[in-house]
């Protein structure tokens with residue numbers, strides 16, 4: 510359970526890895542009112558702040574907490590639909606929505622807990638009409654729930670967009686300080702072009718963010734381009750496909766792409782020309798390589814995205830298409846897939862996610878002025894590659910404590 514902050518606390522470890530600066534031996538953070546006030550050597554910070562309570566983890570590494578930039582909380586591991594094609598999987602998912610209602614809240618609590626135990630301090634969750642917001646809000650993590658809306662269930666595009674804007678305003682009432690709600694345009698095959706365009710305009714006018722699933726599967730590419738394939742008739746009403754362009758081009762045409770937009774997946778059919786569009790519009794990308802692998806989707810062009818300066822974060826997606834809510838495990842998978850260094854991987858999992866979500870002024874690294882959002886990870890202190898050692902440990906169950914805004918929301922050491 511979380512321990513509320515009182516006076517100043519020093520969090521220190523054998524290795525402190527701020528990400529924004531080189532690792533420190535016996536490094537410490539002075540935390541006051543949830544925020545980092547100083548970063549440095551434990552001896553110096555301890556001497557200058559004798560009144561502070563000290564939490565020193567000598568055989569551990571402190572890293573910024575994971576930023577899970579695209580997740581779904583409302584699924585459970587034990588009865589996931591089979592893999593196979595994306596549209597078969599989605600069809601099964603939709604068929605099972607009524608039975609799922611009975612356990613969605615419980616699944617959301619369990620998934621949030623699993624993420625916290627794996628060192629996650631911030632989660633961007635997407636769920637229908639924001640249904641998993643209560644569980645995210647009570648979890649202790651900071652985060653945002655993107656409320657998906659399905660216009661065919663509501664009415665005209667105008668009515669659908671006004672409905673979801675009003676819903677998000679309602680969801681925002683009474684939330685903890687660092688939990689928020691925003692809108693999601695679910696995908697090019699579930700939200701019609703006019704509702705997509707209106708939602709993009711309306712949210713930008715309000716200064717809100719917008720999350721979308723984009724260019725995820727071969728069937729999505731086929732639907733947008735030719736209007737055929739497994740997604741063409743899945744809801745019986747989505748007849749707007751066949752526009753002879755890629756999903757990225759389509760999203761640009763309906764004005765979904767902007768710096769406020771976070772596009773998840775980008776796994777199938779993303780061309781060099783599409784990457785140009787993504788770079789020019791300033792949209793952020795979130796990659797979910799394990800979910801893409803499970804559903805036979807492609808591989809996101811990560812090197813091309815990074816080379817063009819596109820902000821990239823990592824997401825686990827949900828347990829019906831992904832093996833765990835552990836963002837560090839997701840990142841390790843990406844490192845192997847793309848041959849990335851551990852330092853690059855650790856940055857993607859933390860600062861990269863924060864930049865993609867536009868929250869890097871408050872979290873993502875351990876720097877003065879940011880929230881004390883961190884994970885305490887059990888590592889060998891003699892390792893030659895401290896970033897790899899920290900990432901592998903965090904991916905493999907080695908997180909001993911998770912701290913959000915200075916509060917220990919998980920602590921298996923009991924110290």
Ligand SMILES: [Zn+2]
Nearest residue numbers: 581722773826
């Ligand atoms: Zn998703």
